[in-house]
Amino acid sequence: MAGDTVQQIKERLNIQDIVSSYVKLRRAGRSLVGLCPFHKEKTPSFHVSPERGTWHCFGCGLGGDGFSFIEKIEGVDFKGALKILAEKAGVTIEYSGSSRERSSRTERLREVMSRACEWYAGKLAGSPAEAYAKRRGLTDETISAWRLGFAPEAWRALLEALTAEGFTVSEMLAAGLIKEADGKQGTYYDRFRNRLMFPICDSAGRVVAFTGRTLEAGDQKDGVQTAKYLNSPETELYHKSEILFSIDKARNAIRTRGFTCLVEGQMDVLHAHQAGFENAVALSGTALSERHLSLMKRFSENLMLILDADTAGLKATARSAELALRHGLRVKAVKLPLGKDPADFISEDVKDFSLRIKNAKPIVEFFLAELGEKERDPHRLVRAAKESVLPLINAMSSPMEREHVIQVTARSLGLSHESVREELKRMPKLFDVSDRTTTVQGTVTPPARSPAETRREQLLAILHTYPNTPLAERVRSGYCRITEAGQLSPQTLPESALFLAEQAFGDNPGEEAADELLRAFEEAVIREAYQESIIHLRRAEAAGDAVEIIHVQARCASLSARLAALGR
Numbered sequence: 001m002a003g004d005t006v007q008q009i010k011e012r013l014n015i016q017d018i019v020s021s022y023v024k025l026r027r028a029g030r031s032l033v034g035l036c037p038f039h040k041e042k043t044p045s046f047h048v049s050p051e052r053g054t055w056h057c058f059g060c061g062l063g064g065d066g067f068s069f070i071e072k073i074e075g076v077d078f079k080g081a082l083k084i085l086a087e088k089a090g091v092t093i094e095y096s097g098s099s100r101e102r103s104s105r106t107e108r109l110r111e112v113m114s115r116a117c118e119w120y121a122g123k124l125a126g127s128p129a130e131a132y133a134k135r136r137g138l139t140d141e142t143i144s145a146w147r148l149g150f151a152p153e154a155w156r157a158l159l160e161a162l163t164a165e166g167f168t169v170s171e172m173l174a175a176g177l178i179k180e181a182d183g184k185q186g187t188y189y190d191r192f193r194n195r196l197m198f199p200i201c202d203s204a205g206r207v208v209a210f211t212g213r214t215l216e217a218g219d220q221k222d223g224v225q226t227a228k229y230l231n232s233p234e235t236e237l238y239h240k241s242e243i244l245f246s247i248d249k250a251r252n253a254i255r256t257r258g259f260t261c262l263v264e265g266q267m268d269v270l271h272a273h274q275a276g277f278e279n280a281v282a283l284s285g286t287a288l289s290e291r292h293l294s295l296m297k298r299f300s301e302n303l304m305l306i307l308d309a310d311t312a313g314l315k316a317t318a319r320s321a322e323l324a325l326r327h328g329l330r331v332k333a334v335k336l337p338l339g340k341d342p343a344d345f346i347s348e349d350v351k352d353f354s355l356r357i358k359n360a361k362p363i364v365e366f367f368l369a370e371l372g373e374k375e376r377d378p379h380r381l382v383r384a385a386k387e388s389v390l391p392l393i394n395a396m397s398s399p400m401e402r403e404h405v406i407q408v409t410a411r412s413l414g415l416s417h418e419s420v421r422e423e424l425k426r427m428p429k430l431f432d433v434s435d436r437t438t439t440v441q442g443t444v445t446p447p448a449r450s451p452a453e454t455r456r457e458q459l460l461a462i463l464h465t466y467p468n469t470p471l472a473e474r475v476r477s478g479y480c481r482i483t484e485a486g487q488l489s490p491q492t493l494p495e496s497a498l499f500l501a502e503q504a505f506g507d508n509p510g511e512e513a514a515d516e517l518l519r520a521f522e523e524a525v526i527r528e529a530y531q532e533s534i535i536h537l538r539r540a541e542a543a544g545d546a547v548e549i550i551h552v553q554a555r556c557a558s559l560s561a562r563l564a565a566l567g568r
């Protein structure tokens with residue numbers, strides 16, 4: 001049953017294991033903190049408690065356990081999260097009834113993609129695709145790690161194979177594996193034919209699409225130009241503006257190396273990994289998007305753009321870099337030497353490639369150097385820099401970094417800092433995207449609470465977080481004295497209160513750590529009681545109840561005396 005599976009998963013996987021494949025975490029007292037993957041932020045407000053197996057973000061208010069984390073980040077339901085975590089934990093899910101019946105539509109699409117991937121891979125041995133891959137210098141390990149495959153030169157080979165396995169035409173169509181013939185309704189054929197197949201996976205390593213590299217000699221077939229690279233269409237599983245090719249394999253290296261290497265093509269990624277640059281990823285047939293950047297930012301804030309020598313104009317690069325800077329990433333760029341295929345260069349000249357990466361220039365310096373090489377005329381150089389460099393500076397939010405690049409730019413163009421600054425002032429002030437979506441969907445606005453209520457919750461959180469300590473004992477007796485209660489009734493606390501307590505009191509708080517909080521609580525309790533008494537007093541006065549008036553006045557006086565005693 002699923003219940004046992006959940007238990008087994010919880011025993012085998014701790015919350016750090018689950019979260020840290022998506023978020024870079026560092027220890028902060030009892031909890032771990034990192035940048036929230038669910039809203040854009042520059043300072044970490046995402047907390048994970050290894051002890052309780054929970055997470056909470058103070059920025060957007062989301063929180064929960066390992067399962068809800070996977071549901072949110074992978075966009076799956078509980079069952080989907082169960083499947084992902086079971087796989088990670090090496091636990092077999094036992095469903096009652098046939099799993100095929102239970103599979104939702106999305107699950108079916110995942111299945112058909114995964115089967116197609118196996119099928120293509122099974123056709124690779126001895127195929128022209130394998131010959132091509134090897135000719136391009138890919139090793140057997142790389143070929144099998146990326147599950148490269150071969151789409152044979154046949155019209156319906158995959159269609160027939162998957163049909164035999166019980167998949168329907170509509171499922172294959174929805175997955176983008178087959179196409180309907182033009183002008184022949186009801187006739188379907190394989191989308192990928194005679195191609196080397198690269199599976200494209202999501203960050204959890206599940207196949208969501210393919211890229212097929214043509215194997216036609218001279219990229220021509222019957223005199224018709226065929227696309228060199230063919231991608232799956234956008235499907236329910238595949239949104240190309242959200243997918244980074246190889247992020248599933250690169251994310252650990254991105255974290256450990258501290259930067260993402262963005263290369264231009266899929267072949268470049270494979271060669272980079274093969275050469276030891278396991279932090280390389282690529283886009284798949286689309287421009288760099290905000291979603292890509294958010295995905296990268298989960299693992300590192302540094303981005304290295306690896307550009308082909310013949311990169312079609314620097315304009316596109318400038319646009320990508322500007323977007324990345326606006327997202328708060330630090331960007332550097334490296335250009336590969338002319339006349340060499342980047343993939344070949346990376347694997348053949350590993351030393352040279354690492355040297356280039358090591359000496360990579362920050363993006364503004366990179367552009368200044370590029371422009372300086374191309375443009376000898378100083379006037380035109382300044383104009384070109386105004387067009388491509390100033391927007392980059394404008395996109396930087398850190399005042400220190402801005403100041404630095406303003407100096408560099410002025411020096412490089414032979415201008416004064418003032419004139420660069422003046423020019424920048426004239427540029428439209430950019431909206432800071434990093435802060436734009438601080439309030440995201442699903443944001444929880446806590447109901448307004450009184451100061452006494454808030455402090456009461458904090459005290460209870462301390463009891464919960466540091467049980468059986470002198471601190472807890474002191475808080476308990478103080479609380480009972482202040483509230484004049486005989487004992488504390490147990491209650492459920494919001495996760496945020498527990499995280500706040502850990503944050504505020506750290507690993508090993510002393511007995512007196514909460515004294516100030518107790519005093520503040522007492523003050524708030526008395527002030528509230530005083531406010532109430534005043535209302536009573538007004539009522540008694542209005543009613544002309546002399547006895548009650550004296551009674552309430554006495555209470556007010558006693559409360560004031562207590563407040564005075566507190567020194568407030």
Ligand SMILES: [Zn+2]
Pocket residue numbers: 036037038039046057058059060061062
């Ligand atoms: Zn958040």
